[in-house]
Amino acid sequence: MEIQKVVEAAFKDEEMSDHTEQELIMKIKESDAYIPELSLVAVAHAKIVGHIMMSKIQVMDGQAHHHALALAPLSVLPAYQHQGIGRQLIRQAVDMAGRAGYSSIIVLGHHTYYPKFGFRKASDYGIYPPFDVPEEYFMVLPLDENRFANMKGTVKYSSAFE
Numbered sequence: 001m002e003i004q005k006v007v008e009a010a011f012k013d014e015e016m017s018d019h020t021e022q023e024l025i026m027k028i029k030e031s032d033a034y035i036p037e038l039s040l041v042a043v044a045h046a047k048i049v050g051h052i053m054m055s056k057i058q059v060m061d062g063q064a065h066h067h068a069l070a071l072a073p074l075s076v077l078p079a080y081q082h083q084g085i086g087r088q089l090i091r092q093a094v095d096m097a098g099r100a101g102y103s104s105i106i107v108l109g110h111h112t113y114y115p116k117f118g119f120r121k122a123s124d125y126g127i128y129p130p131f132d133v134p135e136e137y138f139m140v141l142p143l144d145e146n147r148f149a150n151m152k153g154t155v156k157y158s159s160a161f162e
Contacts, residue, residue, distance in 0.1 A: 001026075002048045003041065010075035016137075021073045024160065028055045033158030037100070038069070040093055042076070042085045050076040052089040054097060055160070057106065059127055061153030068140075069097055070157060071107040090117050094141065103147035104140055106155055111136040126152030 008022040028034050033055040042050030052074045059066045071093070076085045094117065097105060106122060107114055108129065119139035122128065125148075129138045142148040 003051050006048055006051050006077055007073055007075040009077055010081075011073070012078075021075070024073065025051075025053055027160035028053060028158070031055070031158050031160040033057070033070075033160055035069075038093055038097060040089055040096075042080075042089055044080060044085075049080040050085040050089055052086075052093050054093055054105065055158060057158060058156045059106075059151050059153045060156050064153070065156075066147075066151040066153070067103065068151070068155075069102050069105045070155075070161075071105050071109075072161075074109070087116075094143070098143040101144070103144045104142050104151065106138070106140050108133060108138050111139070114139050114141075117141065122155075128154050130154055130156065 003025060004022040007025055011017045011019055011021045029039075035054060035056065038054040040052050041048045052071070054069045054071050057068050057070045059068055071090075074086055074089060094105065106127070107119060119141045121135055122138045122140040123135045125140055127140055
């Protein structure tokens with residue numbers, strides 16, 4: 001699958017990666033968390049050079065649970081990085097998620113990259129990862145302030161992330 005090759009190449013030299021992101025996209029596609037309309041590709045010269053995927057997750061606070069999205073993964077072939085492809089994919093996916101009525105997007109990613117798109121430390125909002133990670137890498141982007149206002153708790157990813 002061409003998308004898997006893009007994902008694998010994009011994460012090949014990433015220090016903060018377990019290098020299984022290409023497997024993750026297949027697991028997400030096979031899960032009930034998959035949202036086909038929020039899995040986008042970038043094409044250049046008749047080949048896929050970038051990919052972004054968002055899937056359903058929950059933020060759990062005791063018995064209360066809130067629906068949100070996970071942005072994972074975002075991938076651009078190394079030869080096409082630093083050309084704005086990732087930025088375009090993020091902006092398009094965020095716009096589509098907002099129009100579809102989702103409350104927020106959560107990402108585990110580079111703390112110097114995602115804030116450019118409005119992502120902030122999730123802990124500032126009382127939202128925490130289900131695993132140990134430096135808090136500056138775990139971020140959230142509110143899309144609907146009314147639906148996001150009372151969201152707090154621990155993220156529960158779909159079984160695809162296990």
